[in-house]
Amino acid sequence: MSELLLDRVTDDVVVALETGLPPAGEHNRLYEDLGFDSLMLMELVQRLRERHPALGDLPLHAMVGGMADVGTLTGLLRATALENTA
Numbered sequence: 001m002s003e004l005l006l007d008r009v010t011d012d013v014v015v016a017l018e019t020g021l022p023p024a025g026e027h028n029r030l031y032e033d034l035g036f037d038s039l040m041l042m043e044l045v046q047r048l049r050e051r052h053p054a055l056g057d058l059p060l061h062a063m064v065g066g067m068a069d070v071g072t073l074t075g076l077l078r079a080t081a082l083e084n085t086a
Helices: 003-017 038-051 058-065 070-085
Strands: none
Touching: 003 038, 003 070, 038 058
């Protein structure tokens, strides 16, 4: 997994959490471990859309299933970026 992309996604997760504390790693689950709620999810998706325009639209319904943990989210974003550049 690209460490740069993982770092960027982790930064976006930290902002959505509003705690200033980074998740311990890519296997932290957004809901169970980090305490994400629906508002945080919306903020994270909006931030991802703004910071990573090459990803395209990022429909929320498609992202929910891919947001089990930070690593899964990073993989989803990588795959989406590859699809959009193909």
